[in-house]
Amino acid sequence: MIRCVAIDDEPIALSIINEYCQRYGDIQLDSFSSPVEGMRHIVENKPEIVFLDIEMNSCNGVELAKQLPEDTILIFTTAYSRYALDGFNVTAIDFLHKPIFYSRFEQAMAKAVAWMKRRSQPIPLRKSITLKAEHRNVVVDLDTVRYIEAMDNYIKVYRRDLPTVISQITMKEVESMLPAEKFIRVHRSFIVPLAVIDSFSNRKIYIHGAVNPIPVGRTYNDSFQSLYNIFKLNNTDSK
Numbered sequence: 001m002i003r004c005v006a007i008d009d010e011p012i013a014l015s016i017i018n019e020y021c022q023r024y025g026d027i028q029l030d031s032f033s034s035p036v037e038g039m040r041h042i043v044e045n046k047p048e049i050v051f052l053d054i055e056m057n058s059c060n061g062v063e064l065a066k067q068l069p070e071d072t073i074l075i076f077t078t079a080y081s082r083y084a085l086d087g088f089n090v091t092a093i094d095f096l097h098k099p100i101f102y103s104r105f106e107q108a109m110a111k112a113v114a115w116m117k118r119r120s121q122p123i124p125l126r127k128s129i130t131l132k133a134e135h136r137n138v139v140v141d142l143d144t145v146r147y148i149e150a151m152d153n154y155i156k157v158y159r160r161d162l163p164t165v166i167s168q169i170t171m172k173e174v175e176s177m178l179p180a181e182k183f184i185r186v187h188r189s190f191i192v193p194l195a196v197i198d199s200f201s202n203r204k205i206y207i208h209g210a211v212n213p214i215p216v217g218r219t220y221n222d223s224f225q226s227l228y229n230i231f232k233l234n235n236t237d238s239k
Contacts, residue, residue, distance in 0.1 A: 002113070003045070006031045007038035007064070008053040008077065013098065017051050017077065020105040035059050039067060047072070049112050051096075054078040065092070071119070073112045114180065129177045131157070131167040138165050142182070146209055148174060148191040160209060187217040 004027055006017045014031045021027040030047070032038030035058055042050060046069050054061035054076055065074055074091065079098040093115055094108040128141050144159040150171045157165040167174075175185055185191045186205060192214055196207045202221055204213040 002027050002049060002116075003047040004029045004049040004051065005038060005042050005045075005047045006051040006077075007033075007035055007056075007061075008051070009033050009035075009056040009058070010053070013053065013077065016100060017105075020100070020102055023102065024106065024109055035061075035064055039064065042072070043069060048116060049073045049075065051075050051077050073115055075108050075112065118181075125181070126177075126179050129174075131165055131169065131174075133165050133167050138167075140165055142178070142193070145183075145193050146196055146207060147193070147214055150189040158210075184220075186220050187215050190214050 004021060006014055006029060008014050008017070008031075011033060014033065018029055018031055021029040030041060030045075032041065035056060050068060050072055052061045052065060052074060055078060061076065061078070065076075068074060073093055075094045075096060076092045077096045077098065077100060093111050096104055096108055126142065128139050130137050130139050132138075140157055140159070144162055146158040146160055148171075149156045149158070151166075153170070154166055154168050155171060155174055157167070159165065171185070171188070171191065175183075175191060178191065182195065183191055183193050192205060192207060196209075198206045198208060200206065200216070203216050205216060206213050
């Protein structure tokens, strides 16, 4: 059972989170319209996941998030997208923009559950993958990858200072081979390593050594921005 807490001063928003948690299953949810009561419960019970609104009448959720116990998995829920980057500065794992649809709630929960599993059972980070190219196997060093592009039933792996690898494999298959902390699918036809990103907007990513920007698909925009900001924050903290 995953222990969760939701804090939001809007009763309708809390009822939606409660409905989604019941639908998802295996979740124990405690809901609070009072941030003070919600934080008191969190400090005493230390739930695994907290759903937290940002703009509430009595306080700001970003400031409240700074008081969460260490290792709490934070998911922001808000109607104001302008707060997204502020949210990621306190290491939120995802940002759910209201109105929240169940499919996005599922994505956020999948990230949270994966994060919990990695934290409890650390897995050595994969440094290479092996792809079949024509009649031979090619070992691809992941540090050399600039980006991966889908071409019909094939993928093309563009590498830094090395030939492009073409393999008959689906994007879903290659995505499952890549470490989720380092690579992100940003479009149905593109996967990029987070470390090579120079800058980005809602619709384009500019990466080292690429002449043309990589497009960001509408359905991938939220997950890309959340993971990239978490990646950037964690790497800044580790320096």
